[in-house]
Amino acid sequence: MKPRKIMGLLLGLLSTAHLAAGQRPAAVIPPAVAPAPVDELVITNVNVVNVDLGEIEPNTNVVLRDGFIVSVGKWLPAGRGVPAVDGRGKYLVPGLWDGRTHALTTAAVEQVALPLYVAHGITSIRDVGTGRPLTDLLRTYQALETGVRPGPRIELAGPVLDGSADHHTGLGLTATRTEGRQQAEAQIRAGWCSLQPGPWLSHEAYWGVAAAAQEARVHLVGPVPEAVPVLAAVAAGQRGIEQTDKLLLGCSGRETEFVQARALALAGRRPLATLQARTKAQQPDIVASFSAERCTALAQALVQYQVFVLPQLGARDFDLRRDPDPEDPRYRSVPASVRQQWALAAHERPRLAPARLARLQTADSLQRRLVAALGQAGVRLVAGSDAGSGTPHIFYGGSLHDELERLVGLGLTPAAALRAATINAAMAAGRGFDLGRLHSGYLADMVLLNGNPLDDIHNLRLIQAVVLRGHLFDLPALARLAADAEKAAAQQDAASRAVTAIR
Secondary structure, eight states: OHHHHHHHHHHHHHHHOOOOTTTOOOOOOOOOOOOOOOOEEEEEEEEEEEETTEEEEEEEEEEEEEEEEEEESSSSSSSSSSSSOOOOOOOOEEEEEEEEEHHHHSSSHHHHHHHHHHHTTTEEEEEEEOOOOOHHHHHHHHHHHHHHSSOEEEEEEEOOOSOOOTTOOOTTTOOOOOHHHHHHHHHHHHSSSSSEEEETTTHHHHHHHHHHHHHOEEEEEEOOOOOOOHHHOOOOOOOOTEESSSHHHHHTHHHHHHHHHHHHHHHSSSSHHHHHHHHHHHHHHHHHBBBBHHHHHHHHHHTTTTTTEEOOOOTTTTTTTOOOTTTHHHHHHHHHHHHHHHHHHHHHOOOOHHHHHHHHHHHHHHHHHHHHHHHTOOOOOOOOBBBBBBBBTOOTTHHHHHHHHHHTTTTTTTTHHHHHHHHHHHTTTTTTSSSSSTTTSSSOOEESSSSOOOTTTGGGEEEEEEETTEEEOHHHHHHHHHHHHHHHHHHHHHHHHHHHHHH
């Protein structure tokens, strides 16, 4: 959602917010406080990373004023009263984006997630977990934008338009084109600037949603529904595709057959269980019918229509038994209740016969090759962690760095991976005009590093300072943010134990 629309809604919505009858207010954890803003700041003699060209602009002065970049070059403002940061030997990159996260699921989740993003150099997120009332989301947005709380800029994705017939959408698995259009138009009238198609949306309802999105010129971003071929979704105007399962299916010479079978499953009895079984049964045949020629044609179409692809490589690690080290320090910022849920999910994972695991690994390897081929063909990739989705072992903040390192591991250059978390992500969110680059006139969201990320993508973790909304977070401030997240997780654990004891 664009800032001007959000701020226009704030006064009316926040003034009428109230607790429902009989509702008890949740325990409030005092939020972290952002450092005082600086009206003007100069970063001198720094190596600026040009993300478009994948090049270094050495010994550059970057002048910031009132949260914007005033100059990138040799000029320095006159006078000695301007605060300065010595950038010699350091590297400056635009603030990173997480293109898919669930950081606003609850107020408690916010307290942990938002500081962690800034601590990891992530200054913008696209949040897809919008099940909470819009008033709550706007209250958080206002606190962040005004500097009351530290946290990234937020792009709200909007509720999912799905075929689950739940209270969010009312769409059935066999909804008509008219019903899909009506639901999409209702979301557009409510002020959402993008629409999320869900995987179970019927073919007809999807076309209604796509038509409404095109007429209103709002972005259609999400997974390609199971009942829709990939190129049909591209032709319908879907601007962003999340996950690569349907892209792999689009490379199969039997795509039409497989999509029709899935559509029939969704239209029949016990649709979701039937779909799951049918998709699982199709997997070996999808791999066996992979066509390099179809993959090339798909990549060309994605480039031609300027479609963004968000692979979410880490989201499959849990099913493939690629779990992090149990001593990973990031677990300290995960509330015990969440860790218990992750442990339970791991315990309940079905045992896989070696042949079944080998098939999963083959399909995963093929998807990774597909992502690499798309990136090399010029398709705009966007990095997203999907933290908070319920998939175990995905961490707020840190898992975006894991995702970028996976992209490089596939064969992409560090520059291409960096674009996936900067300018590509900004453009996908409709913010390419003021975020994602270090250019004069852009918002001054940036990360100062102690190593060159174009040499080694792991150097994105060597953070010396973060600038966000005119606030300078130096190393001590970043350490406090990480400590605040750990403290919030511990306090939530204590509150949970107290409630359990009372019961």
